[in-house]
Amino acid sequence: MVRYKPLSGSFGVEICDFSTADHDHEVMSALLETFYRHQFMVIPSQELSVGQFNTFCSWFGAPEPHFLDHLRLPGYPAVLTLSNMTKNGRQIGVHEGASFWHTDVAYRDPPNSTTITFSVIAPTDPVELEISDMAKAYEELPESLKKEIDGLKVLHHYGNRADMDENSPYSAERLTDEQKRKVANVYQPLVMKHPVTGRKALYAVAGSSFGIMGMNDQTALSLLDELKDHAIQPKFVQKYPYKKGDIVAWDTLATMHKGPLTRLTNDPGESRLLWRISVTGHNPMSLPII
Numbered sequence: 001m002v003r004y005k006p007l008s009g010s011f012g013v014e015i016c017d018f019s020t021a022d023h024d025h026e027v028m029s030a031l032l033e034t035f036y037r038h039q040f041m042v043i044p045s046q047e048l049s050v051g052q053f054n055t056f057c058s059w060f061g062a063p064e065p066h067f068l069d070h071l072r073l074p075g076y077p078a079v080l081t082l083s084n085m086t087k088n089g090r091q092i093g094v095h096e097g098a099s100f101w102h103t104d105v106a107y108r109d110p111p112n113s114t115t116i117t118f119s120v121i122a123p124t125d126p127v128e129l130e131i132s133d134m135a136k137a138y139e140e141l142p143e144s145l146k147k148e149i150d151g152l153k154v155l156h157h158y159g160n161r162a163d164m165d166e167n168s169p170y171s172a173e174r175l176t177d178e179q180k181r182k183v184a185n186v187y188q189p190l191v192m193k194h195p196v197t198g199r200k201a202l203y204a205v206a207g208s209s210f211g212i213m214g215m216n217d218q219t220a221l222s223l224l225d226e227l228k229d230h231a232i233q234p235k236f237v238q239k240y241p242y243k244k245g246d247i248v249a250w251d252t253l254a255t256m257h258k259g260p261l262t263r264l265t266n267d268p269g270e271s272r273l274l275w276r277i278s279v280t281g282h283n284p285m286s287l288p289i290i
């Protein structure tokens with residue numbers, strides 16, 4: 001039986017006495033149910049090979065090789081590296097490209113449904129992930145605004161609309177020329193009804209959202225900014241300091257997040273390395289829970 005305790009903030013859950021080494025169908029079914037109810041999950045003190053991490057993530061959905069193919073872990077196409085470390089003078093993973101509010105890969109269709117990370121190396125002073133509860137943020141909107149936005153479709157493509165300067169630490173990770181040629185527009189709902197829980201949530205109102213179908217750009221961006229500012233109020237935001245050995249997962253259909261800004265270094269006290277796998281879809285055994 002999975003034991004869990006709510007995190008100290010407004011949402012999220014810590015899984016206790018769990019080992020990825022001995023999970024089975026029953027254990028994972030309970031874990032997935034707990035995860036979707038809480039939207040954000042931490043499993044501390046794990047020891048995993050990259051192969052074990054890949055297998056664990058496959059319980060959540062279909063692992064999806066990331067668009068940033070030059071920062072994937074060699075030999076494991078679904079594993080993206082997030083790191084402030086360098087090798088031969090070049091960054092080995094996404095460094096600054098997630099230091100703004102965003103929703104993982106909302107710019108593809110289908111979008112990512114869950115992201116799972118494993119903390120391989122953590123700095124002595126932990127750096128924090130910030131994550132917002134987009135279901136609660138939606139529920140606390142005025143009814144009139146909910147009616148106004150239900151059914152709207154949002155234009156997404158790669159990038160951070162708040163900062164498109166490639167040299168800024170707050171812009172999306174820089175693309176190669178080949179990747180730039182593959183950037184495409186997709187439309188996603190502004191209000192996402194979760195396929196597992198049935199709860200409605202604001203979806204991807206920061207980062208890759210650049211317009212709203214049938215609305216002029218000025219009005220659309222103003223509305224998206226208003227919804228973003230609403231969703232990142234402290235009452236909706238959880239901060240989590242990564243420790244070595246943490247598995248940290250978020251439900252991308254019901255949350256929005258921002259990574260820490262760190263300097264490039266190989267100093268052991270400041271270095272961080274995460275493996276990250278995002279999946280699409282959901283395991284059929286977790287549909288639906290309410």
Ligand SMILES: [Fe+2]
Nearest residue numbers: 098103104257
């Ligand atoms: Fe992210």
